[in-house]
Amino acid sequence: MPRADLGHIQLHVRDDGPRDGLPVVxxxxxxxxxxxxxxxxxHLAPGLRxxxxxxxxxxxxxxxxxxxxxxxxxxxxxxxxxxxxxxACVFVGLSLGGMVAQGLAVKRxxxxxxxxxxxxxxxxxxxxMWRDRAAVARTQxxxxxxxxxxxxxxxxSFRASPDLALWRDMFLATxxxxxxxxxxxxxxTDFYSTTAGLKLPTLGIAxxxxxxxxxxxxxxTVDLVAGSEFALLRRAGxxxxxxxxxxxxxxxxxxxxxxxxxxx
Ligand SMILES: O=C(O)CC1=CCC(=O)O1
Numbered sequence: 001m002p003r004a005d006l007g008h009i010q011l012h013v014r015d016d017g018p019r020d021g022l023p024v025v026x027x028x029x030x031x032x033x034x035x036x037x038x039x040x041x042x043h044l045a046p047g048l049r050x051x052x053x054x055x056x057x058x059x060x061x062x063x064x065x066x067x068x069x070x071x072x073x074x075x076x077x078x079x080x081x082x083x084x085x086x087x088a089c090v091f092v093g094l095s096l097g098g099m100v101a102q103g104l105a106v107k108r109x110x111x112x113x114x115x116x117x118x119x120x121x122x123x124x125x126x127x128x129m130w131r132d133r134a135a136v137a138r139t140q141x142x143x144x145x146x147x148x149x150x151x152x153x154x155x156x157s158f159r160a161s162p163d164l165a166l167w168r169d170m171f172l173a174t175x176x177x178x179x180x181x182x183x184x185x186x187x188x189t190d191f192y193s194t195t196a197g198l199k200l201p202t203l204g205i206a207x208x209x210x211x212x213x214x215x216x217x218x219x220x221t222v223d224l225v226a227g228s229e230f231a232l233l234r235r236a237g238x239x240x241x242x243x244x245x246x247x248x249x250x251x252x253x254x255x256x257x258x259x260x261x262x263x264x
Pocket of ligand 1: 029030095124149186211
């Protein structure tokens, strides 16, 4: 299914695996598209229905006129899951995707059975920082932000490898207005009080060398959810599933098994 028509927007989506498998929805980081999960998929437990999508303003999805709000990003995802007739999914959100995960879990608990908050937080950075970055993107282009972003996302050894090119290219291919609109949505987001009210199986994952959402920040958010679990990946940055896909999947698969979501 290339693009889902949700009425107010068309989003690029991939819906793979058996229709009757446990639905697992992956929600991307700012400046990435659904290919960001490619390396992880071969390591996931068998039999899952895997749904990935490009957020508004990213990848092959529509780029509506800005401003965007977090409420709109959550509504887009809600509409997508309703469109695909998905209920009780495992929702994996990384960074901005993890903010959407928190907002969606509060708004539509019927859609989410278990939550993975990866390299994310209830509030990321400061509002001014995101507004400043959005202004730089609009005036100078994403090329003015790419080096600093790669340094926050990846460890030095990964940055020295040929694999970095894919991520630079993906970031630079993001429509400027889409990136800036989503950055401004992050600027206006503070989920501390609402995330603290969540009651569902929740796994937090952090990277030891994450320059965007340091592990202590991720842990602080994950600890808001009673009974949550937390895992730290060593020698990993902001996208630990890219640098260590097998280790990331092992943590995820174990979480699914512990909660009886897949067979032992
Ligand atoms: O761009 C960054 O530093 C990291 C980031 C914050 C939100 C997101 O999705 O990526």
